[in-house]
Amino acid sequence: xxxxxxxxxxxxxxxxxxxxxxxxxxxxxxxxxxxxxxxxxxxxxxxxxxxxxxxxxxxxxxxxxxxxxxxxxxxxxxxxxxxxxxxxxxxxxxxxxxxxxxxxxxxxxxxxxxxxxxxxxxxxxxxxxxxxxxxxxxxxxxxxxxxxxxxxxxxxxxxxxxxxxxxxxxxxxxxxxxxxxxxxxxxxxxxxxxxxxxxxxxxxxxxxxxxxxxxxxxxxxxxxxxxxxxxxxxxxxxxxxxxxxxxxxxxxxxxxxxxxxxxxxxxxxxxxxxxxxxxxxxxxxxxxxxxxxxxxxxxxxxxxxxxxxxxxxxxxxxxxxxxxxxxxxxxxxxxxxxxxxxxxxxxxxxxxxxxxxxxxxxxxxxxxxxxxxxxxxxxxxxxxxxxxxxxxxxxxxxxxxxxxxxxxxxxxxxxxxxxxxxxxxxxxxxxxxx
Numbered sequence: 001x002x003x004x005x006x007x008x009x010x011x012x013x014x015x016x017x018x019x020x021x022x023x024x025x026x027x028x029x030x031x032x033x034x035x036x037x038x039x040x041x042x043x044x045x046x047x048x049x050x051x052x053x054x055x056x057x058x059x060x061x062x063x064x065x066x067x068x069x070x071x072x073x074x075x076x077x078x079x080x081x082x083x084x085x086x087x088x089x090x091x092x093x094x095x096x097x098x099x100x101x102x103x104x105x106x107x108x109x110x111x112x113x114x115x116x117x118x119x120x121x122x123x124x125x126x127x128x129x130x131x132x133x134x135x136x137x138x139x140x141x142x143x144x145x146x147x148x149x150x151x152x153x154x155x156x157x158x159x160x161x162x163x164x165x166x167x168x169x170x171x172x173x174x175x176x177x178x179x180x181x182x183x184x185x186x187x188x189x190x191x192x193x194x195x196x197x198x199x200x201x202x203x204x205x206x207x208x209x210x211x212x213x214x215x216x217x218x219x220x221x222x223x224x225x226x227x228x229x230x231x232x233x234x235x236x237x238x239x240x241x242x243x244x245x246x247x248x249x250x251x252x253x254x255x256x257x258x259x260x261x262x263x264x265x266x267x268x269x270x271x272x273x274x275x276x277x278x279x280x281x282x283x284x285x286x287x288x289x290x291x292x293x294x295x296x297x298x299x300x301x302x303x304x305x306x307x308x309x310x311x312x313x314x315x316x317x318x319x320x321x322x323x324x325x326x327x328x329x330x331x332x333x334x335x336x337x338x339x340x341x342x343x344x345x346x347x348x349x350x351x352x353x354x355x356x357x358x359x360x361x362x363x364x365x366x367x368x369x370x371x372x373x374x375x376x377x378x379x380x381x382x383x384x385x386x387x388x389x390x391x392x393x394x395x396x397x398x399x400x401x402x403x404x405x406x407x408x409x410x411x412x413x414x415x416x417x418x419x420x421x422x423x424x425x426x427x428x429x430x431x432x433x434x
Contacts, residue, residue: 014042049414049418062398062422064409065271071275114283114289117305120304123151124280136291137237139204143193144208146185150208154175154178187374201235202237210243250409265284265285266288274313330412342426345423360411
């Protein structure tokens with residue numbers, strides 16, 4: 001069902017109210033639609049694979065909370081009996097047995113996390129991992145990659161992917177001292193790493209990387225890239241940090257590190273683990289994590305860290321995934337169907353855009369040629385074409401991320417009928433461009 005003039009007026013009214021009370025009219029810039037110059041989508045509810053706007057219109061949702069909703073919205077196994085969880089309290093401010101058990105469960109799947117600490121968000125997890133790495137190495141410099149997104153703390157925002165796109169660091173509130181201690185290299189390019197680190201090898205505390213990128217399109221590591229980072233960290237005496245906030249456990253319970261065969265020194269995990277509840281963690285080698293107080297001198301902490309409600313939700317997510325390993329095959333099958341259909345539509349129209357599918361993720365960009373390898377490729381995508389496509393798909397009942405850098409996430413709640421409806425909408429939407 002397409003929006004009518006009345007609903008558009010209602011949407012404009014809601015957006016005006018938002019701008020009058022929320023900074024920029026939103027709590028996260030990507031939601032505003034600014035990066036594609038489109039109106040903000042205002043949602044009223046969600047169920048399964050669907051999002052609903054204020055007028056009650058239903059959309060097949062491929063945002064899925066930007067990744068964490070493996071089971072769609074409001075899966076019964078996650079939402080049933082919440083009163084029982086809440087009855088025991090949301091925040092205790094003490095250590096509890098279920099927190100310990102969750103750490104033990106995570107370590108069975110990610111053995112590189114010999115010791116871990118829970119936090120609330122992925123930003124906190126990465127920020128904390130960087131602090132620990134600096135303490136352990138007694139160095140300051142961190143190397144990251146253009147187009148990787150690690151949250152919204154100072155270091156992470158330099159040349160970041162997703163919807164951040166920070167340009168002027170000073171105008172973005174990032175101190176010059178932070179800029180001196182960050183090296184931003186090109187993803188999938190070890191020569192770039194070598195050239196930028198040369199002469200600063202003994203200043204380098206860590207290399208921070210998404211082992212598979214989800215914030216400049218879906219970008220896989222080139223053969224030998226992650227291995228090369230591991231070798232360089234070992235040679236420099238630096239630590240290797242894997243940001244698996246998107247990839248674990250969306251790519252499987254052993255994460256991207258098992259797929260690559262690379263053991264990082266530190267790992268960050270987050271949004272998918274909670275199934276929508278705010279919980280994250282960072283962890284790694286015992287010797288490294290011993291830098292944290294009360295054993296060492298590095299402080300991280302938070303009243304909500306490891307709170308019983310979110311820990312219980314994470315247990316429910318792991319229960320579902322451990323009891324139903326077939327869920328991964330189901331999501332992957334639907335994603336392959338969607339990707340194959342998009343390839344066929346694009347080929348029929350002579351559009352030489354590469355469609356990427358990896359487990360339950362599908363992505364294509366309005367850029368001819370092979371899939372993205374780095375942020376330079378991502379920047380070449382045509383934002384105006386994506387904006388027109390986004391608008392046309394929304395009119396046809398499909399909700400895509402309002403940013404050219406994001407990807408489509410599927411869930412166990414999506415069906416073959418949803419994929420078929422999406423492909424029909426894509427065929428019409430892409431035909432409008434000709």
